[in-house]
Amino acid sequence: MTSPDLTQANIDKIAELFPSVVTESSDVDGNPARAVDFDLLRQELSDHIVDGPQERYRLDWPGKRAAAFTANAPIAKTLRPVREESVDFDNTKNLFIEGDNLDALKLLQESYLGKVKLIYIDPPYNTGNDFVYEDDFAESNVDYLERSGQTLASGERLVANPESNGRFHSDWLSMMYPRLRLARNLLSSDGFIFISIDEGEQAALRHICDEVFGTPNYVTTIMWRRKRETSNDSKNVAIQGEYILVYARSAEGALALEPLAEDYVAASYRDPTSEFPEGRWRGVPITVSKGLKGGGYDYSVVTPSGDEISRTWAYPRESFERLASSGRLYWGANGAGVPQRVMYAHESQGQPTTNYWDATGSNKEGKKVILDLFGEAVFDTVKPVSLLQRIIGLASVKDSIVMDFFAGSATTAHAVLAANAIDGGTRRFIVVQLDEVVSQDSTAAQNGYGVVSEISRERIRRAGVKLKSDAGVLQDRIDVGFRALRVDTTNLADTSITADELVQTALLDVVGSVKPDRTGEDLLFQVLLDWGLELTMPIKKETIDGFEVYDVEEGALILCTRPREARDLSLSLSRAAAAIAERQPLRVVFLDEDFADDAERINVGQVFSERSPHTEVKTI
Numbered sequence: 001m002t003s004p005d006l007t008q009a010n011i012d013k014i015a016e017l018f019p020s021v022v023t024e025s026s027d028v029d030g031n032p033a034r035a036v037d038f039d040l041l042r043q044e045l046s047d048h049i050v051d052g053p054q055e056r057y058r059l060d061w062p063g064k065r066a067a068a069f070t071a072n073a074p075i076a077k078t079l080r081p082v083r084e085e086s087v088d089f090d091n092t093k094n095l096f097i098e099g100d101n102l103d104a105l106k107l108l109q110e111s112y113l114g115k116v117k118l119i120y121i122d123p124p125y126n127t128g129n130d131f132v133y134e135d136d137f138a139e140s141n142v143d144y145l146e147r148s149g150q151t152l153a154s155g156e157r158l159v160a161n162p163e164s165n166g167r168f169h170s171d172w173l174s175m176m177y178p179r180l181r182l183a184r185n186l187l188s189s190d191g192f193i194f195i196s197i198d199e200g201e202q203a204a205l206r207h208i209c210d211e212v213f214g215t216p217n218y219v220t221t222i223m224w225r226r227k228r229e230t231s232n233d234s235k236n237v238a239i240q241g242e243y244i245l246v247y248a249r250s251a252e253g254a255l256a257l258e259p260l261a262e263d264y265v266a267a268s269y270r271d272p273t274s275e276f277p278e279g280r281w282r283g284v285p286i287t288v289s290k291g292l293k294g295g296g297y298d299y300s301v302v303t304p305s306g307d308e309i310s311r312t313w314a315y316p317r318e319s320f321e322r323l324a325s326s327g328r329l330y331w332g333a334n335g336a337g338v339p340q341r342v343m344y345a346h347e348s349q350g351q352p353t354t355n356y357w358d359a360t361g362s363n364k365e366g367k368k369v370i371l372d373l374f375g376e377a378v379f380d381t382v383k384p385v386s387l388l389q390r391i392i393g394l395a396s397v398k399d400s401i402v403m404d405f406f407a408g409s410a411t412t413a414h415a416v417l418a419a420n421a422i423d424g425g426t427r428r429f430i431v432v433q434l435d436e437v438v439s440q441d442s443t444a445a446q447n448g449y450g451v452v453s454e455i456s457r458e459r460i461r462r463a464g465v466k467l468k469s470d471a472g473v474l475q476d477r478i479d480v481g482f483r484a485l486r487v488d489t490t491n492l493a494d495t496s497i498t499a500d501e502l503v504q505t506a507l508l509d510v511v512g513s514v515k516p517d518r519t520g521e522d523l524l525f526q527v528l529l530d531w532g533l534e535l536t537m538p539i540k541k542e543t544i545d546g547f548e549v550y551d552v553e554e555g556a557l558i559l560c561t562r563p564r565e566a567r568d569l570s571l572s573l574s575r576a577a578a579a580i581a582e583r584q585p586l587r588v589v590f591l592d593e594d595f596a597d598d599a600e601r602i603n604v605g606q607v608f609s610e611r612s613p614h615t616e617v618k619t620i
Contacts (some may be wrong), residue, residue, distance in 0.1 A: 018044045024062050024170050032062070032170075059207035061170040064177065068568045071178035072104070077103050078526040079485040079535070080518075087461055088481030093428045093536045094413070096460065098453040099487025101405040101432040105182035112430070112531030116186045116398035120391055120412050122196040122383060126172040172201055173208060180212045180404065186403065187249040191220070192395040194246045196383070200245045208249055219246040219255070224357045224387065227364060244357075244391075255394045257350030265493050270433065276342055277325065283330045285309045304335035311338065325482055353394055361386035373412030373462040375549040378444040378455050379409040388415030398425030407431035412490040414463040417480050421467045424477065428536070430507075431456070457484060483536060491518040494618070502563070513592050513620060520548045520561045527559055527589050527620075528552070546581050547594070555585035560592045572596075577604040581611040589618045 011034055015022040021044060025035035079097065083089050086096075097104045183193060193213070197205050202221075210218060222244040225423060229240075260268075271282035288296040289312065296312035301320065303309060323329050329339040361384025370379050388411055396402055398420075404412035416429040433453040438444045449455045464480025471478055493515050516525060521541075528535055533556065540551040550559040558580055562571060572595050580588055588608070595601045601619075608615050 008034070014041070015321045020044075026062055041325040043532045059173075059204065059211070061173050063170050067174040068181070070174075071181040075103055075106055076490045077107065077228040077487055078490050078529060079107055079524075080488045080491075080522045081103070081525055082484040082486050085457055085484035086482060087464065089483050090539065091427070092479055094416075094479065095428075095430045095485060095535055096413070096457055096482045097430070097432040097485045097487065098408075098435050100434055101183070102179055103180060103487045104432045105186070105405060106600055107529055108430070109182065109620055111529060111534055112186050112401070113532070114186070115190050115401055115534075116403045116430070117188050117397065118191040118392065118395040119183055119191070119403045119405075120196075120388060121175060121183075121186060121193070121406045122403055122408060123406045124576075125198045126169070126201045129296075135416060169201070169204060173204060177204065177208055180208065182600055183403075184249065184462030185406065189250050190252040190254070190403075191249040192253055192255070193247050193249075194391050194395065196224075197243050197245060199243065202245070205245060209245055213249070215249040217248045217250065217253075219253075220247055221245055221359055222353075222355050223358060225362070227362050235364050253395075253413075255353060256281070257349050258353050258390075258394065259262050259346065260348055260382070263419070265345050276330075276344075278344050278346070280345040281342050282345075285325075286341050287338065288314050301339065303337070303339070304331050306337050309338060320365070333483060344488040352391075357387075357390070360384070366409075369414075370409065370459070373459060373466070374447070378447055379459075382409045383411045385411060385415045385418055388412050389419055392416065392419050392427070396427060398423060398427065400558040401428050401430060403430045406434040407433035407456050408452070409457045409555075410463075413456075413460045413482070417464060417467055417478070421471055423476050426479070428479075454600075457482075480598045483524070485535065491515055491522050509617055517585050519562065520550060520559065522549045523561060523591075524552070525561045527557065528602075531557060533557060545576045547573065549576070549580065551583075551585075555583055557587045557589070558585045559585070559589045560594075561591050570596075572600075574600055574603050574607070576609050578611070581607050584612040585617070587616045589620060592619050595619075612618060 009021060012508060014036055015034075018041065021037050021040040023036055023037050025033055081089070082098075086092075120492045125573075128330070129422045180193075187193065195205065195209070196233075200219050206218075206221070214582050224244055225240055226242050227240055230236075269282045272279050272281065296314060298310070298312050298317050299317050300308050300310040315323070319365055323341060324339075330342050331337055331339050331358055356620065363381055363383065365386070366380070366382035366384040367377060369385060370377060370382050378590060382443075392402060402412065407413065410431060410433070413429045413431045416427050419425060420427055433456045435451040435453045437451055438449055438455075444455055449458075461483060468475040468480055493513060521539075525535065528537070532554065537556065538551045540554075542549050542551070544560075546562070547560050550561075553560070558571070560576055560580060573590065575597065577590070590604070595604070608617050
């Protein structure tokens with residue numbers, strides 16, 4: 001409908017000659033567009049250094065400043081418990097959160113700051129398909145998606161990110177950047193993050209991880225062989241592997257050693273003999289070359305053949321003699337060699353992991369697990385449990401918190417449960433999955449599933465049942481449950497309306513501080529978040545003088561609220577408060593609207609001042 005855009009045609013020609021000078025930018029209307037960096041172009045056409053903006057080693061893209069701002073922007077949201085979707089809600093230490101992971105990461109900042117030992121994520125790869133993470137905080141997600149035409153009547157999100165988009169890479173980076181910054185806050189000082197990625201954004205991801213976690217904390221990039229087929233995936237190259245980027249939170253982090261591989265044991269250790277009956281063994285040198293100054297010990301020893309050998313040894317003479325008397329020295333085939341200490345294979349502490357993982361399962365094996373659990377392939381691409389178990393073994397201990405905020409098929413949660421079933425550990429998982437609508441013609445939809453998070457929870461349930469069954473008499477020791485939570489708007493009502501805006505019919509709407517559709521347990525979890533307490537702490541609910549009382553971990557926090565069905569009843573908060581004060585809790589929370597008048601508020605404050613002065617009292 002228009003004449004050719006000659007400017008863009010010229011930019012295309014320049015891009016072909018000098019690809020490094022073409023960048024992503026925005027036009028006067030804010031639309032994404034390709035542009036030429038003229039400072040770089042001048043340098044390309046000059047035979048000397050051209051003065052320009054200060055150079056630094058960094059990765060920039062349109063929207064980076066907004067992405068950084070997004071990470072710090074507050075949100076008026078909370079996490080609401082969903083008991084009907086949970087498993088063993090009252091006893092489990094695991095969490096499944098449904099909703100946008102950016103919201104979830106923000107809400108978890110206080111409760112889990114510096115507590116997560118391992119984060120594994122498998123984020124959506126930048127393939128040009130629909131892009132379901134679109135961040136906009138000026139309005140609600142629903143309003144934003146409806147306004148911008150990115151939802152169908154069925155609720156499917158249609159945020160596309162095709163390669164023709166001028167911000168193809170920028171959009172993906174802007175999605176990842178704030179999430180990684182928030183994730184870093186949750187890692188413990190000795191924690192690690194493992195990130196699966198394909199080669200499309202591997203280089204860019206490495207740059208932003210260097211910035212977020214620090215270049216010195218880069219550990220390695222693992223190449224994982226995810227499939228063994230040799231079909232041509234891209235440009236006549238069979239893509240069989242994926243990358244896993246590994247970063248430590250700080251220098252305190254150290255990956256565990258891995259068990260010796262069977263082929264390594266066979267190659268390095270000798271078969272047992274009558275002289276060394278405890279199994280495979282190898283000789284470990286016990287001489288040193290630095291002399292006494294370097295910490296060695298100079299003395300002579302006599303071999304079984306009668307020869308005398310003088311060396312600088314790693315052990316004092318007494319230790320050497322103990323090794324000899326216990327049959328733990330190997331003197332060579334003829335008994336006349338320099339002695340070595342006998343190291344049995346079962347005594348080895350293991351070996352460092354490598355950066356190439358060839359025998360750690362495949363996506364085909366991951367899909368088979370889904371078929372075994374569901375009977376049909378309700379997930380298309382699934383990481384194998386064995387891959388996550390290997391990562392868990394390297395970067396966590398038996399009581400660690402393991403997190404995955406792109407949960408997808410919930411392989412990470414499954415792997416945590418499986419690891420605990422094997423070694424009796426008490427690892428806990430926190431997984432987050434968006435309530436992304438499944439395709440209407442997918443196998444999942446045909447089996448009655450509406451959103452991905454629904455399938456994820458069901459996978460954990462079924463895996464837990466199987467693991468408990470396989471555990472036999474030890475099944476009661478395995479925690480295969482989870483508390484299901486959902487990201488939602490705040491529980492508190494907006495009562496900040498000005499006097500001139502207030503009309504008679506709206507008076508009742510601004511009296512209560514809590515939204516009418518929210519329960520006491522909803523409010524409790526928001527209080528836990530506000531006070532930075534973990535969301536899996538044990539909760540005991542009881543009724544005192546008509547009020548609902550939630551006691552968290554025997555007095556760590558007590559919430560007292562009037563039940564919704566008793567809003568019109570005349571109840572005395574003073575008596576309930578007195579009973580609570582006798583328990584001397586650390587923290588207690590009341591609702592402002594539950595006080596009959598100012599006199600009762602003052603009376604309750606006096607009760608705690610006299611009976612439990614150390615209690616921190618809050619009214620909302």
